[in-house]
Amino acid sequence: xxxxxxxxxxxxxxxxxxxxxxxxxxxxxxxxxxxxxxxxxxxxxxxxxxxxxxxxxxxxxxxxxxxxxxxxxxxxxxxxxxxxxxxxxxxxxxxxxxxxxxxxxxxxxxxxxxxxxxxxxxxxxxxxxxxxxxxxxxxxxxxxxxxxxxxxxxxxxxxxxxxxxxxxxxxxxxxxxxxxxxxxxxxxxxxxxxxxxxxxxxxxxxxxxxxxxxxxxxxxxxxxxxxxxxxxxxxxxxxxxxxxxxxxxxxxxxxxxxxxxxxxxxxxxxxxxxxxxxxxxxxxxxxxxxxxxxxxxxxxxxxxxxxxxxxxxxxxxxxxxxxx
Ligand code: UDP
Ligand code: MG
Numbered sequence: 001x002x003x004x005x006x007x008x009x010x011x012x013x014x015x016x017x018x019x020x021x022x023x024x025x026x027x028x029x030x031x032x033x034x035x036x037x038x039x040x041x042x043x044x045x046x047x048x049x050x051x052x053x054x055x056x057x058x059x060x061x062x063x064x065x066x067x068x069x070x071x072x073x074x075x076x077x078x079x080x081x082x083x084x085x086x087x088x089x090x091x092x093x094x095x096x097x098x099x100x101x102x103x104x105x106x107x108x109x110x111x112x113x114x115x116x117x118x119x120x121x122x123x124x125x126x127x128x129x130x131x132x133x134x135x136x137x138x139x140x141x142x143x144x145x146x147x148x149x150x151x152x153x154x155x156x157x158x159x160x161x162x163x164x165x166x167x168x169x170x171x172x173x174x175x176x177x178x179x180x181x182x183x184x185x186x187x188x189x190x191x192x193x194x195x196x197x198x199x200x201x202x203x204x205x206x207x208x209x210x211x212x213x214x215x216x217x218x219x220x221x222x223x224x225x226x227x228x229x230x231x232x233x234x235x236x237x238x239x240x241x242x243x244x245x246x247x248x249x250x251x252x253x254x255x256x257x258x259x260x261x262x263x264x265x266x267x268x269x270x271x272x273x274x275x276x277x278x279x280x281x282x283x284x285x286x287x288x289x290x291x292x293x294x295x296x297x298x299x300x301x302x303x304x305x306x307x308x309x310x311x312x313x314x315x316x317x318x319x320x321x322x323x324x
Contacts, residue, residue, distance in 0.1 A: 002111060003035070003086065003087035003088040003107070003111065004035060004036055004087060005035065005036040005037065005038070005085060005086040005087055005088075006030070006033065006035055006036070006037045006038075006086045006087075006088050006089075006090065006103075006107065007037070007038050007039075007040060007080075007084035007085060007086030007088070007089045007090070008026070008030065008037070008038070008039045008040065008089075008090045008091075008092065008103070009040045009042065009077055009080030009081060009084060009089060009090070009091045009092075010022075010039065010040070010041050010042070010080070010091075010092055010093070010094050011042050011044050011073045011076035011077050011080070011093070011094065012041050012042060012043050012044060012046060012050050012054065012076075012094045013043075013044040013045070013046055013050075013070060013073070013076070013205050014046045014047060014048045014050060014202065014205070015046070015050050015094040015095060015202060016046075016048045016049050016050045016053055017200075017201035017202050018094060018095050018096055018199075018200040018201050018202060019050060019053045019054065019057075019094065020053065021096060021200055021201075022094055022096060022100070022200075023057055025096065025099075025100050025101070026039065026100040027039075029100045029101055029103055029104065030061075030103070032104070033103075033104060033107070037061060037086070038061055038062075038063060038084065038085065038086060039061060039062050039063070040063045040065060040080040040083055040084055041054050041062070041063070041064050041065070041080075041094075042065045042067060042076040042077070042079045042080045043064060043065065043066045043067060044067050044070050044071060044072070044073070044075075044076040045067050045068065045069040045070035045071065046070075051064070051066060063083065065079050065080060065083055067079060072214075073156075073205070074176060074177060074178050074214075074217075075174075077091055077156075077178055078168075078169070078178075081165050081168065081169055082169060084165070086162070087161070087162045088107055088110060088111075088159055088160070088161060088162070089159070089160045089161075089162065089165050090103055090106060090107075090157070090158070090159050090160075091156050091157070091158050091160070091178070092156060092157045092158075093156050093157070095199045095200055095201075095202065096197060096199070096200040097126065097196060097197055097198070097199055097200075098120070098155065098156065098157035098194065098196070098197075099194065099195050099197060102120070102157060102194040102195065105192065105194075106118045106120070106157070106158075106159040106192070107159065109159075109190060109192055110159050110161070113188070113190060114188065115159075115161075115188045115189065115190050116160070116161045116163070116164050116185075116186035116187065116188045116189065117158065117159065117160055117161070117164060117182050117183065117186045117188070117189040117190075118158065118159040118189075118190055118191075118192060119150050119152065119153075119155070119158050119179065119189065119190070119191040119192075120152065120155045120157045120158060120191065120192055120193070120194040121151045121152040121155065121191050121192070121193045121194070122152055122155050122194065122195075122196035123193045123194065123195055123196060124195070124196060125196045126196050126197055126198040126199075127196075127204075131204075134211065135152075135154050138153065138154065138215055138218070139151065139152060139153050139154070141218075141219075142177075142179075142180055142218065142222075145180075145218075145219070145222045145223040145225070146180050146183050146184065146222060148183040148189060150179075150183070150189065150191050151191055152191065153177075153179050153180065154179075155194070155196075156178075156179075157194060158179060158182075160182055161186075163185075164182050164185050164186050165182075167185040167300060168181050168182060168185065170298070170299075170300055171297055171298055171299035171300065172297070172298050173221065173297050173299075176217060176221050177214070177217055177218040177221060177222070180218060180221070180222050181221075184222075184299070185300075221297075224286075224287075224290045226286075227283060227286035227287060227289075227290050228283070230279055230282050230283040230286060231279070231280060231282075231283025231284070231286070231287070232283075233279050233283075234276050234277070234278070234279025234280035234281075234282070234283050235276070235280060236276070237272055237273075237275050237276030237279060238272070238273055238276025238277050238279075238280060239276070240272050240276065241269050241270070241271070241272030241273025241274070241275075241276050242269075242273060244265075244268070244269040244272060245266065245269035245270070245273065248265050248266055248269055252266075
């Protein structure tokens with residue numbers, strides 16, 4: 001399906017040194033598409049003069065959204081989604097690590113294959129070794145918890161259909177990881193390789209604590225592994241305590257009191273059992289907390305794309321498009 005309007009959402013946090021170059025490269029690409037478009041730049045509480053530069057470029061096709069403080073990249077993208085009107089929504093970073101020249105290809109792939117989400121894999125990624133190694137671990141983990149086999153979850157140059165964005169907006173989540181959330185609402189997802197450049201200017205906004213917090217968001221939003229882990233660890237410890245206690249009781253009967261160091265081993269067995277029981281109780285409580293958390297997130301339990309029905313008279317199938 002041919003999208004009439006394209007939205008591009010870009011989060012901006014202290015990027016004054018790259019913005020002019022960003023406009024100089026992005027606007028010609030968008031004009032060349034020959035379609036209606038809008039660029040939504042979300043100023044995520046910048047403390048340099050990024051906002052002023054953005055305001056100078058604001059116009060009929062360029063919207064600037066100013067957040068009151070720094071909320072983080074994913075929250076800023078959400079603010080952009082909320083105000084976007086295109087049928088295809090592209091997200092990208094402001095620092096030109098994602099070349100804007102790749103946007104037409106994303107749209108083309110999405111429309112030709114009727115995809116709901118087009119992700120990108122960074123070819124020759126221009127980041128530090130530490131970032132590359134930690135990314136590959138995060139990618140493997142994200143594949144596991146989402147069950148979606150994408151290679152690169154971290155590249156924000158992505159395309160989404162309107163309905164996927166709407167579903168994301170419907171789930172009012174505070175800390176989330178957009179590519180994984182989108183994958184939970186889409187079936188037809190594809191990844192294409194794109195170039196990756198070094199940051200045009202400035203430094204990465206992700207310090208180690210910020211990166212860890214982002215990964216923590218990912219784990220807690222999309223998996224209940226930490227809760228389950230507590231439950232299973234508790235089961236294991238309690239089982240170990242019971243087995244140990246039983247062996248001790250038998251040995252005590254066979255070999256007398258002196259064998260078990262006058263009850264010290266028994267104390268250990270009791271301790272293992274009690275710690276295990278505590279973990280189990282936490283795990284069960286956690287399961288309930290997890291359920292409350294899922295409810296609070298208000299993610300739609302399912303999302304309908306089309307309804308296929310047969311008209312009463314003819315044999316023709318009617319397809320009612322719910323999405324797109
Ligand atoms: N960004 C943001 N808020 C933040 C951190 C980053 O809006 O708190 C924006 C930033 O301006 C850039 C994009 O998110 O457009 C990606 O940030 P960065 O390039 O620092 O991340 P990296 O490429 O190192 O993962
Ligand atoms: Mg970057």
